[in-house]
Amino acid sequence: MAETKREIERKYEAPVADEGFGLPDLSGVAGVFAVIDKGVVDLDAVYYDTADQRLAAAAITLRRRTGGADAGWHLKLPVSLAEGVRDEIRAPLSDDVPRDLTGLVRSRVREADLVPLMRLRSSRDVHELTGADGALLAEVSVDGVRAERLTGGAGTTAWTEIEVELADGGDPAFLGKVEKKLRMAGASRSASSSKLARALTETGIGPRPPRPADDPETPADHVLAYLRAQRDAIVDLDPAVRRDLPDSVHQMRVATRRLRSALRSYGKILDRAVTDPIGDELKWLAGELGFDRDQEVLTERLTAALDELPRELSTGPVRTRLRTWSRARRSGSRRHLIAVLDDKRYLALLAVLDALVDAPPLRSKQPKNALAKAVKKDFKRFAGRVDEALAEDPGPARDHALHDARKAAKRTRYAAEVAAPALGDQAKDVGKHAKALQTLLGEHQDSVMARVALRDLAAQAHAAGESTFTYGLLFGREEARAERAEAELPPLWAKAGSWSSYA
Structure with missing residues (x-):
């Protein structure tokens, strides 16, 4: 049975010259009482799409991921790419794409097959930012990502990424406060909307560019x-x-x-x-x-x-x-x-x-x-x-x-x-x-x-x-x-x- 979670997050790139990027001290962010080190978790995700990348062209991601507390199938549908807001629909682990999720992408996929497109393995160093009452404000992770193309050619790439995900029901303005600290440490906003989009671009064949805006004359x-x-x-x-x-x-x-x-x-x-x-x-x-x-x-x-x-x-x-x-x-x-x-x-x-x-x-x-x-x-x-x-x-x-x-x-x-x-x-x-x-x-x-x-x-x-x-x-x-x-x-x-x- 699929469940839905509203995801509000921002992604950042580590400084190019800093391969071992570490998080700056975030305890000074307004509202943060404690920064809790949750340790490192290894994640292994295979992303699925049509051979011509119809989902990627619409900024939709579908993956089967193992490792971590939320192992399973994840379908992410964009709500507002500009604000980093997506709805994540989750389903339990299975060998094939769950029917609940295939239906949600059918208007894009039509009758084409969903095939393994990309494998992303991440070593995720997780930290939780909590308030004075102990409530979770946001989760900040430093991801060492290794990507391998599985369809449409060969290619690999690797990078370090910082991800800040707002806690459920949190104020999106809090992300701006965290961002200020990260920028001071040399991090910059990611140019890609998702890990998959970056992996596709860096392994040779990126997602289809969006259609340019119409400028009608006749x-x-x-x-x-x-x-x-x-x-x-x-x-x-x-x-x-x-x-x-x-x-x-x-x-x-x-x-x-x-x-x-x-x-x-x-x-x-x-x-x-x-x-x-x-x-x-x-x-x-x-x-x-x-x-x-x-x-x-x-x-x-x-x-x-x-x-x-x-x-x-x-x-x-x-x-x-x-x-x-x-x-x-x-x-x-x-x-x-x-x-x-x-x-x-x-x-x-x-x-x-x-x-x-x-x-x-x-x-x-x-x-x-x-x-x-x-x-x-x-x-x-x-x-x-x-x-x-x-x-x-x-x-x-x-x-x-x-x-x-x-x-x-x-x-x-x-x-x-x-x-x-x-x-x-x-x-x-x-x-x-x-x-x-x-x-x-x-x-x-x-x-x-x-x-x-x-x-x-x-x-x-x-x-x-x-x-x-x-x-x-x-x-x-x-x-x-x-x-x-x-x-x-x-x-x-x-x-x-x-x-x-x-x-």
């Missing part, structure tokens, strides 16, 4: 930069979704929708004969992500509504039933979602997205002002949906029309996001109004879905002989929230004006 450049950013977001968020981190499913779903929306909006730039099938697959993925996300939103909304009720108006085991209903539905959705992310269809979609941004199907003839024309077209479509919704009488037909208007608002907003770097305030203004309207229409749609859920819960409660009073009360409140949203729509829409005010 309309096609702007569209492709946007598509690439959303593709990267899907790949980056995959491990977070598998780990069930907060908001990860929502953010991944948003990235799929942004991609699909951009493909549809900018059909005058990209050949839709090629991109429409990709859009269909993105719609499928968004739908699969949606059930889990929708359940999460519903549960949060209904729980908050219960919290707002006076205690005397909550009759029967309403909270217990809500928790049971939510857990049962979400448990099944989680299992299904992980199966989707492991499915060949999803992996094939990732490969297609790679091909899309690397070899885009650009149309031979593209209109002048393609970005502005696309935003204008989507805005007019959005306006038509709003007018249709306002023309409907209150009821299911209007609910459906408002939901369509919300989807049109999203498409307009995303089209404006693509164009904003080129069009500036003109597109930003459109996007701002579209987002405000999307939020209002989203509140209305959430109320519609909450009422469906409340009817379901009330039916279950009735069948069990429980009071349904509270469900009816919450249903009425949701109706009132929807009515308020509908009343706010006309004046908010009036503020958006028309495309002519932006052109």
Whole structure:
């Protein structure tokens, strides 16, 4: 069973001329009461990656390590490379890479094999810095590292490295105090993000350099930069979704929708004969992500509504039933979602997205002002949906029309996001109004879905002989929230004006 630890650390290089570097006296660091020598431990780690180093290119490390108190498999996922923050997911020792960890790198690895890439053997001299109360502040180690390449050529290297790892729950500012002492002793910040990155570089073939930042010039450049950013977001968020981190499913779903929306909006730039099938697959993925996300939103909304009720108006085991209903539905959705992310269809979609941004199907003839024309077209479509919704009488037909208007608002907003770097305030203004309207229409749609859920819960409660009073009360409140949203729509829409005010 894998466990996760948030790791905050800094690495330093010993002075070049000092092969036997020793730690300076750290007892003078503010807050340090004692420096405890924990002795020397020998560590032996084999790092795994694909033959073309896909994990290393993303600053991800996967290793099998023996020696020390935390022997086992370690997967390190970057949280903030600039701050030296990574999540370390650990699993017990085994001969093969644990399934829990292979899933977390699948969006990078796809169907390629994980092979032994590098062996690092370290002699680690460990010291603990403790406060006056005896609590651990940080662990400081001097590592004598010997690296041997196992795949992709031969090569060895060795160096001395100082590593300072903050204790769990510690203040990151403390690392700066330790760093001051180390710099005075001649140490300098490591240029490599990890031991593996340094070993790869010094044994001949370093990790693939990151793609240089886009500097778009043409309309096609702007569209492709946007598509690439959303593709990267899907790949980056995959491990977070598998780990069930907060908001990860929502953010991944948003990235799929942004991609699909951009493909549809900018059909005058990209050949839709090629991109429409990709859009269909993105719609499928968004739908699969949606059930889990929708359940999460519903549960949060209904729980908050219960919290707002006076205690005397909550009759029967309403909270217990809500928790049971939510857990049962979400448990099944989680299992299904992980199966989707492991499915060949999803992996094939990732490969297609790679091909899309690397070899885009650009149309031979593209209109002048393609970005502005696309935003204008989507805005007019959005306006038509709003007018249709306002023309409907209150009821299911209007609910459906408002939901369509919300989807049109999203498409307009995303089209404006693509164009904003080129069009500036003109597109930003459109996007701002579209987002405000999307939020209002989203509140209305959430109320519609909450009422469906409340009817379901009330039916279950009735069948069990429980009071349904509270469900009816919450249903009425949701109706009132929807009515308020509908009343706010006309004046908010009036503020958006028309495309002519932006052109």
